[in-house]
Amino acid sequence: DTALFDMLDRKHRIYRQRSSQRVGIPIASGLVDGAVHRALQREKLKSNATALPGRAFADLETPDVARYGAVTEHMPPPNALHLRLLGRWGPPSAVVNADYDIVHLSENASRFLQFPEGEPTRNILRLAQPALRVGLRAALLAAEERGELVEVLGRAGENASEPEMLNLRVAPAGELAPGHFLILFGVDEPRGAQIVQAVAPLDIQAQAVVQQLEQQLARASSRLRETVEKYEVSSEELKSGNEELQAMNEELRSAGEELETGREEVQSVNEELTTLNAEFKERVEDLSRANSDLQNLMSATQIATVFLDRKLQITRYTPSAAPLFNLIAGDVGRPLSDLKQRLDYPELIADAEQVLRKLIPVEREMRADNRWLLARVLPYRTVEDYIAGVVLTFIDITDRKSFEVSLKASEEQFRRAIEDAPIPVIMQAEDGQVLQISKAWTELTGFRPEDVPTFEAWLNHAYGPGANVVREHMQRLFRGEVSALNAEFDIKTRDGTARHWVFSASAPGKLRDGRRFIVGMASDITERRLAEEQLRASLERLKLPP
Secondary structure (H helix, E strand, O other), rough: OOOOOOEEEEEOOOOOOOOOOOOOOOOOOOOHHHHHHHHHHHHHOOOOOOOOOHHHHHHHOOOOHHHHHOOOOOOOOHHHHHHHHHHHHOOOOEEOOEEEEEEEOOOOOOOOOOOOOOOOEEEEHEEEEEEHHHHHHHHHHHHHOOOEEEEEEEEEEOOOOOOOOOEEEEEEEEEOOOEEEEEEEEEOOOOHHHHHHHHHOOHHHHHHHHHHHHHHHHHHHHHHHHHHHHHHHHHHHHHHHHHHHHHHHHHHHHHHHHHHHHHHHHHHHHHHHHHHHHHHHHHHHHHHHHHHHHHHHHHHHOOOOOOOEEOOOEEEEEEHHHHHHHOOOHHOOOHHOOOOOOOOOOOOHHHHHHHHHHHHEEEEEEOOOOOEEEEEEEEEEEOOEEEEEEEEEEEOHHHHHHHHHHHHHHHHHHHHHHHHHOOOOEEOOOOOOOEEOOOHHHEEEEOOOOOOOOOHHHHHHHHHHHHHHHHHHHHHHHHHHOOEEEEEEEEOOOOOOOOEEEEEEEEEOOOOOOOOEEEEEEEEHHHHHHHHHHHHHHHHOOOOOO
């Protein structure tokens, strides 16, 4: 409906709604039912050709008309009251759009309109009195062309019991509402010759011819407009169809070229697949050999190994691990916690969960029947560095345990031998820690083990200024520059007594933690040296050669 919408794109059927409103021809809705009936009777008596809208048209009034014309119990707002008073007491007026369809009427404009026979219409040129139609059409055309107020004066009215002269004023709405016009109706009392001219009967035949021509013109204009619209639509559709066909042709040509390119690509992909198939076959063979090597390695190794996934379910195990957990082939996929183990390792599940959480390996020593095992719990890392589970390894350390027991017994014997030695003996590590001193050392010097925790403390207590010489000898011994140390030193005991020692030391090896150590022995020659000095003094007195 072109009266309600403006066409934006005919090809894509895009329209924009006009600002006009759908309204019927309103009547004075402020009247009560009896007043409406009397008004209809009065208008019917004025002219048999005039027909006012009935109750069905009154129901079609616009929200604005209903708002401003309805009877209300309270006084309307000032702006609404102003509009209603202008509509009732101001000059009759109407607002039409670009197609001359009425979009709004004042309350007192109905006397200048009459409904023609046939389909209801809102076109002002068909609703206006016949005497006004020619002048109204001319005024509308002039106002649209000039863009200014146009007046048509002195038209004889047909809808009054007394002769009267009708005036028309048509003003374009301009930028307020482009394409809309305001029509003002006015009435003048005729005088003199104007009255005679006004009341003179019209030429019935000429009027009938004019009406017939207007109807034919309206029908021809409607058909022409429809034909032009259909032609334009058809032209747009044909143009669009032609463009679509050209686009389809281009797409088909492109599709053909793409198919040719695709055929070449498929052939190239087929060759690549053949090459990849050969590579995959070679990789499968390599994987099969690696799997066989792994199976043989797992069977030949003496390290019991169990592989668990992230849910601590068994995925693989070596044959040597089967006795530890009573494993059979059907246990693959079962949680490790469901199996009864022969290990004294109640913390196994907790350690596995900790390794999964912190990714820090855990080592524990435990007994299994009559053997000693070293258990290691490590995270299982894939080639992509993804933690896929946990690896449990169990190494038999029974022989090492026996050796450690023997070594401890030997160390204990050695410690007791040093402690109970009849001469002063000291044992120190290369970092300066005093590992052990004999009872004879403590008895002779007066220093207890807690008094000399390091060899440096012993040097400071016993040697005083001569400590640097002793320290240099010991460092040379640790560096391997000499194999043994034999020297005489003067020391001071805890009570300040001076003693003369012959000190011998060597580095026999390393401790279990990798540190080198020195064992030193001292021989107290204080009495012998005093005897030698007394002897020398006696010889001096006797003047005998030494």
